[in-house]
Amino acid sequence: MTWCIYLTHPEVAIDPSVPVPEWGLSPLGQERAAKATDLPFAKEIGAVVTSAETKAIETAWFFTGKLDVPLHTRKDLHENDRSATGFLPPDEFEQVANRFFAEPQTSVRGWERAEDAQNRIVGGIRDVLSGMDRDIPVLFTGHGAAGTLLMCHLMGRPISRAYDQKRGGCWYRFEKDWLSTQTGSDLSWIEV
Numbered sequence: 001m002t003w004c005i006y007l008t009h010p011e012v013a014i015d016p017s018v019p020v021p022e023w024g025l026s027p028l029g030q031e032r033a034a035k036a037t038d039l040p041f042a043k044e045i046g047a048v049v050t051s052a053e054t055k056a057i058e059t060a061w062f063f064t065g066k067l068d069v070p071l072h073t074r075k076d077l078h079e080n081d082r083s084a085t086g087f088l089p090p091d092e093f094e095q096v097a098n099r100f101f102a103e104p105q106t107s108v109r110g111w112e113r114a115e116d117a118q119n120r121i122v123g124g125i126r127d128v129l130s131g132m133d134r135d136i137p138v139l140f141t142g143h144g145a146a147g148t149l150l151m152c153h154l155m156g157r158p159i160s161r162a163y164d165q166k167r168g169g170c171w172y173r174f175e176k177d178w179l180s181t182q183t184g185s186d187l188s189w190i191e192v
Contacts, residue, residue, distance in 0.1 A: 010169030046136030079143035084110025101161035156182035
C-alpha cells in the first residue's frame, strides 16, 4: 500500500476584514511550514494536492518549491464552509465549532453540515488519487476541521472533535486503501 500525508496549514494572519479563505500564513506560520519540509516523509513526496484557500496554498508552496514536485489545487478540499457567519471572535468560534462536530447532521448557524463536509472531502481525495499513479506518495495540505473529518472517516469512527488537532500545523500519515476500507487505527495528529 502507498501512503499519503494530511498536513494542516500552520498559524494564519487573522484579519476580520478579509474573507477567511483568503487569509495567508503569519510569519510564525511561514516558519513552521518551512520547517515541515524537513520532516522525514518530505523527501519521498511525489505530488502535493492543496485546498484552494490561500493559507493551504502557501503551505504547499514550501514543499513544491523545495522538492520540485507538481502542485494540484482542488476547490472541493476547502475547510468546512463557515461563510454564513464569517469571522467569529475566538470564544464564539470555539462554541460553534464544538456544535459543528457534536451535531454533524445539523447546519449550525448556517455552517456546512459536518457530514456534508466529510463527504465532500473524502470524495475529493478519492477523485484526486484515482487519477494518480498508485505508487506516488501524496501530500495533502489543508485545514484542521477538514483533516479531522477525513481522519474520522479513515478510522471508521463517528465524527467527533475528540480527534481534532490542538493547534494548526499538524499532520498524520494514512494508507490510500483506508479511504475504502476505513481500517485506519489510532490515527493522531503530530505537530510540526
